[in-house]
Every structure is written in structure tokens, then in C-alpha cells.
Amino acid sequence: MNNRKLRYGLIGAGSNAERKHLNNYMNLPNIELVSICDVNIENANRLADKYKIEKVYSNYKDMLNAEDLDLVSVCTPNYLHAEISIYALLKGVNVHCEKPLAVNAIESKRIVEAKNKSGKKVMLGLNNRFTNEAVYLKKYIDGGYLGEIYQAKAGWIRRSGIPGRGTWFTNKDYAGGGVMIDLGVHYLDLAMYLMGMPEPSYVTGATYNNFDQTTTRNRNGYKGNPNGIFDVEDSAMGFIGLKNGATVNFEFSWASNIEKDKQYVEILGTKGGVSLINGELKIHSELLDTCVDISPILNPNIKLMNEFEHFTNSILSGSTLIAPAEDGVYTMNIIDHFYQAASKNEPVFFEKDKNNILRLSSSF
Numbered sequence: 001m002n003n004r005k006l007r008y009g010l011i012g013a014g015s016n017a018e019r020k021h022l023n024n025y026m027n028l029p030n031i032e033l034v035s036i037c038d039v040n041i042e043n044a045n046r047l048a049d050k051y052k053i054e055k056v057y058s059n060y061k062d063m064l065n066a067e068d069l070d071l072v073s074v075c076t077p078n079y080l081h082a083e084i085s086i087y088a089l090l091k092g093v094n095v096h097c098e099k100p101l102a103v104n105a106i107e108s109k110r111i112v113e114a115k116n117k118s119g120k121k122v123m124l125g126l127n128n129r130f131t132n133e134a135v136y137l138k139k140y141i142d143g144g145y146l147g148e149i150y151q152a153k154a155g156w157i158r159r160s161g162i163p164g165r166g167t168w169f170t171n172k173d174y175a176g177g178g179v180m181i182d183l184g185v186h187y188l189d190l191a192m193y194l195m196g197m198p199e200p201s202y203v204t205g206a207t208y209n210n211f212d213q214t215t216t217r218n219r220n221g222y223k224g225n226p227n228g229i230f231d232v233e234d235s236a237m238g239f240i241g242l243k244n245g246a247t248v249n250f251e252f253s254w255a256s257n258i259e260k261d262k263q264y265v266e267i268l269g270t271k272g273g274v275s276l277i278n279g280e281l282k283i284h285s286e287l288l289d290t291c292v293d294i295s296p297i298l299n300p301n302i303k304l305m306n307e308f309e310h311f312t313n314s315i316l317s318g319s320t321l322i323a324p325a326e327d328g329v330y331t332m333n334i335i336d337h338f339y340q341a342a343s344k345n346e347p348v349f350f351e352k353d354k355n356n357i358l359r360l361s362s363s364f
Helices: 014-025 041-051 060-066 078-090 103-117 133-144 179-196 307-317 327-346
Strands: 006-011 029-035 055-057 069-073 094-097 122-123 149-157 198-206 236-244 247-251 262-269 275-277 278-287 289-294 348-352 358-360
Touching: 006 014, 006 307, 014 029, 014 041, 014 069, 014 307, 029 041, 029 060, 029 133, 041 055, 041 348, 055 060, 055 278, 060 078, 060 179, 069 307, 078 103, 094 103, 094 307, 103 122, 103 327, 122 307, 122 327, 133 179, 133 262, 133 275, 149 179, 179 236, 179 247, 179 327, 198 327, 236 327, 327 348
Parallel strands: 006 029, 006 069, 029 055, 069 094, 094 122, 149 247
Antiparallel strands: 149 262, 198 236, 198 348, 236 247, 262 275, 275 278, 278 289, 348 358
16 A cells, blocks of 8 residues: 555545545544645635645646645536646646546647646546446446337436526536536436447537526525626536437436426346436346346445546555546546537537547438
């Protein structure tokens, strides 16, 4: 075991940065909390005081130029992900970037190019890949227990879950999109990851702005600005056709007139199916000529995979990442195509350019 301590810096001092990144990295024996940065220096100072972080900055370039860091978390609005990640990589710093990797596939690809040039690592903050249920499902599916997969469904629909009207989440210039980039990137990614990141053939779908004028359907704790910008979709529904003949249905919403919230992935194969609905894992199959439903009992006290320990160990040992930057390019490429299809109201096909990168092509 490598006992060298990695010098860590946090860029972005919001609630997710504290709740997720600081609260996890601070508990790792191979991590030294060195510095924190936020344009809102009061937020940065507050977290620095709370977590006993000595160095505080209001400019990420100043921090990366001054401190000899091994890794940083990038927990800023989406439009800054590429700019900051690339700068950090070219300074020789590994990057743990919150999802999405960037606001589109082109910027995401620039991050991968900078990563390759620097020889450093970039991991996406795809926490749903690291749950016990997802780890178990990945092993189960990779073991061939579903047979040939022919359909998947994924969704995250909220009754009242707008992340604050007028915040950066509802501003396309800052977020790159709405619910598809915010929630869709989680469960669409999980479905495609469990299926082995299959190559898409085409995508179609629609976006809606049904609640862009309301102030009553915000997520708890997200007040926002009732007079602020809301120029992104609050609902997105679509369909992906895959090169291997399988299909993927998806639905995502910040607000909808439903009975209760639902987060889910369902994958169907010729030998069996699996479902993960609101955290409840089930296997659907057939035994002795009888349909059966199996509920695996996973020990909640045993964490099979920890996102932060995994990234730290990967930096120290050179092991392969579970959520590499390349997967962020893959997902953002699908999302880019989806937005094109929704705006044109017709399917959009995927083609590859000379660099073997999927790109937009003509529709039906």
C-alpha cells in the first residue's frame, strides 16, 4: 500500500462540494487538505475554517499556480468545468470533476485531450456508479446472467424538484441545458454503463418547459430568484436506438404532476431482467418453469466501492478508473444529439468523424 499523502485542493465551495467531496476526502488517510477556492471568498473562508484548511483563494489559477497539488475537485457551475479542468491538468494536477464533464461533447473532448497530454487522471463524479447496488448489478450483468440485453429504461422524475429558479441551474449559458444535463446524466449514464457503453445509432425525443414560470415547485432548500432566468427544459423524454439492436427509453423531470418521485433503471435480457427503483434492487427471471423475483440482500454496513478512495488509489497505483473522462464524452455526445433531435422534432443519427468520434449527421 502506498502511504504517500496526496495534496488536495477544492475548487468551488457550494453545498455539494462540502457534503460530498470535503466530507469524504477529509476521512482518507492518504489525503492532505491543502487549499480551497471560490469566487465567493466568504464561502471559501467558511469551509476553510470548518475543515481547518489553511490556504484560501478566490481565483483558481492563483491557487493552482501557488500550491503544489496532486488533485483537485471541480465543483463549479458546468460552464467552468472544461476551463478549470484543462488548466489544472496542464499544471500536472489530477482532476475529480463533478458531472457533467462539460456543457457539451466538444468541450468534454478537450478535457480528454488535455488529460492525455498531461499524463494525469480525470474522474467524473458519477456517484451512482459507486453504490452497492450498482456495483452488484455491474458484476451480475457482466457475468452474462441477463443473456442478450434488448431493452433498458432509465429515469429520474420529480414532483417538485426545480433546483431554484434563477440559479445557474436554470441558465443555459451556465448549465448548458436543464434537467437532461442535471438529472439525466446520472441515470442515463448508469443504464449505459451497466450495458457496457454500447454504441448508439440514433436518438429522438422531446423537451418541455412546463414549469418555467412557477416559483412553487422548487426542490427543498433551493429558493432561487423568482425574477431570474429560466431558459432550459424542465422535462426531457427520449428514445435511443443502439447499433446492436437494443433500445433505451428515458424520462427526466424537475417537476411533474405525478404521485411521487422516482429514480430508476430497468434492464431486460433474454435470460432475465433487473430493476433498481428508488434504491430497491430486484432480479426478475425464471426458475423451474416459474417466473421468480429475487431481492438481493446487500449489507448496508459494507461499502463495496468508495468514489473518493477509488480515485485516490488509482492516482497512487495507476489502476483503471471506474468513471473515466472518456465516458463523460460518450454521455455528452448522446445528450448533444438528443437536444438536436428535440429541437428538430425528428430523429438524429450518429456518425463517426476521422478521429472515430461520433458526430451529428442527417436525420430520417
